[in-house]
Structure formats: structure tokens, C-alpha cells
Amino acid sequence: FNLGFVIARLNQDLFIIDQHASDEKYNFEMLQKHTVLSSQRLVCPQILPLTAANEVILMDNLDIFKRNGFAFEVDEEDIEELVFMLSDSSGIMCRPTRVRQMLASRACRKSIMIGTALNQPEMNKVPVLTKAND
Secondary structure (H helix, E strand, O other), rough: OOEEEEEEOOOOOEEEEEHHHHHHHHHHHHHHHHHOOOOOOOOOOOOOOOOOOHHHHHHHHHHHHHHHOOOOOHHHHHHHHHHHHHHHHOOOOOHHHHHHHHHHHHHHOOOOOOOOOOOHHHHHOOOOOOOOOO
8 A cells, every 4th residue: 555555454453564664673673683793803902991790791791792793892882881781681682772773774774665566475575573573
């Protein structure tokens, strides 16, 4: 409908699916889940002044930092934000604000654009996220 929405029916339920938003949400979640950023060495590495508690959090979550592109010659602000986020949810994958913004931008650019006419097989491929798989 209107080169931007898929109208679908399941039994007696009618669904209006925003093709771009649905595809973008799916792409963002996949990028968020699978993207591993590569680190870039700083010209002048910085020493991180971490408290003992923050050092433990960092050491317990080395893989999450690595997946976010940190090899511990890094931008302090992102490290502090990630340490803070992990202090509440250690071991759970989270992303610093700037990384989330970059992934959101990538997801938007690779998603179906409003105004793109879809044929029936293409409509069937539009990911539909529900609370169960959101």
C-alpha cells in the first residue's frame, strides 16, 4: 500500500507493516548482535585510571569490549560508558552510544526504502518483529 506498507492478514487479524521500519529494526538487531568492530591503535596510547571495581568489570567482560573495538589503547569516554553499563549487567552484550548510533545508521541505509515497490515474494521476506522475537 502506498509504496511503503505491506497489508497482511492472518486469520481474522489485519496487519499494516511499515516495510522500512520493520526491515530497519531487523537489520539493526542483526548488526547489534553480530558486528565486531576492529580496533585501531592510537598514536599515543593512554593509560586508563580505573578503580579496582571497574578494572574487575573490564577484565570480566574483555570479549564485549573487544567486540566493540576496544583493545585497551582506546577512547576513555566510550570505555567509561561501557564500564558503567556493564556494572549493572555484566556479561550482557551492550553497546556504547556512538557504536549504537553507527549501527542504527548502517541499518537504515541497508533497509527497504519507502517508495520501493515490492512484489509478493519480496513482501513475504520483510521481517516482522513481534514482542516475542523483538
